[in-house]
Amino acid sequence: MVFYIIGLGLGDEKDISVKGLEIVKKCDEVYLEHYTSILGVQKEKLEELYGRQIIMADREMCEEGIDTILENLSKTPEKNVAFLVVGDPFCATTHSDVQLRAIQLGIKVEIVHNASIINAIGCTGMQVYRFGETISIPFFTEKWRPYSFYEKIKKNREMGLHTLCLLDIKVKERTDENILKGKKIYEPPRFMSCKTAVEQLLEAEEKIAGKAFSKETKCVGVARVGFSDQLIRSGQMSDFLNIEMGPPLHSFVICADELHPIEEDMYKFYNQNSQKKDE
């Protein structure tokens, strides 16, 4: 019995590795974790390529249901299970936790790595070695407007580092009202755009006024990295209030003040493209 955690990469069904595909094809059960990120294709496309039925694993299943899956597996020596993850297996804390739980049950765990936004963000031209701590920007609500990302950006920029901002994803969320009423009614999925991220970033800078960054700070926005219609645009932070990046997922880079020569060239390249498409 082996529990395989397999990264699917960032784009479509064909971003799985040859090794990953061979493994999926021989597994008895195939789960797809789909609440920390999304792929650019429907699960039917994956099922067609894999020749396997896919069980969609939402947050509940990954956090609570996983124990049952693993316990069953530990009692079935001839069975192999694949747990598919968008990006790389270790792009979410949950997956290290799943790995540990499996090992504790005496199950052999094998990992198949793939691209994730953490390294694919190099497509912006900003060097992956020059990124500081990664931050997450959550959707602000009327009452909850946490600026905890602000100090991290400030420290990164003081150290001359870029900041990768992961933008909020809300999948299978319930309203406070429905939670109180115990109703399992889910809101439609929401994905934060670069525009919303910049609105919230500028609000944080206005409130805290710690000069972590400004409207003029160089930034790069990316949408659908690894998809066939991937979009990369660079500009000053406030430019992104008017740049339309299209469908999700978006991610955002706040650059260090000083760019290396090749970074500068790449920044200009994606800036020219921004200009062209805006005209």
Place this chain on the structure above:
Amino acid sequence: MVFYIIGLGLGDEKDISVKGLEIVKKCDEVYLEHYTSILGVQKEKLEELYGRQIIMADREMCEEGIDTILENLSKTPEKNVAFLVVGDPFCATTHSDVQLRAIQLGIKVEIVHNASIINAIGCTGMQVYRFGETISIPFFTEKWRPYSFYEKIKKNREMGLHTLCLLDIKVKERTDENILKGKKIYEPPRFMSCKTAVEQLLEAEEKIAGKAFSKETKCVGVARVGFSDQLIRSGQMSDFLNIEMGPPLHSFVICADELHPIEEDMYKFYNQNSQKKDE
């Protein structure tokens, strides 16, 4: 005409994505960049899977010869070229540069992402979002012992972040004597081990005495990430003077002082394994 830059991932010939493999099979020329990293298999294995002959591209070819390759391509509209890179296409500055040069010649460039050490290092259990600037540790020589990595580690640790240390690779290097004599005689390849890295790290701490870290600082060493014989061991920094990690490539993580609960569990897990194998 398209110039494809394709990441091969970290392990063997089967870590290429299904998409990448389909592209390589239809390309007229296939180059493999092989001086910034190494794969766990010989090029013959790749050629067998791809059904294509592979041209090995060393540093000279990537930095000087690439212009000729691109110029030829720009004059041949019906031709497609694949440029294969161990890891992800953007794990080395050189590849952004190659991309720009191609675009400037009017060549369409397509990127196929894959895993690289930057995100696969999550296999240590240390969260990829909590890493600061990545550092490189070069082989010290008698006269050249640069400690420039030291301040970066210090800053990362002051911010409560982990540090990924990339360890030196010397491929196709010439001695000063042979360079002076103009002789193209190359030294055998050298790959820095975790042990050597720790010797140099502790030397830097002893000389600078800035308390960036100590012999007791928690660390994780990895060898051959993504290979079938991958090894992960954790321990205090000085433990790695005695831990045998085996063949290359090695990478090294200097942990933040405070570990999150799952990080702590993973640290203990790889530490127990270290103990067992040492006994």
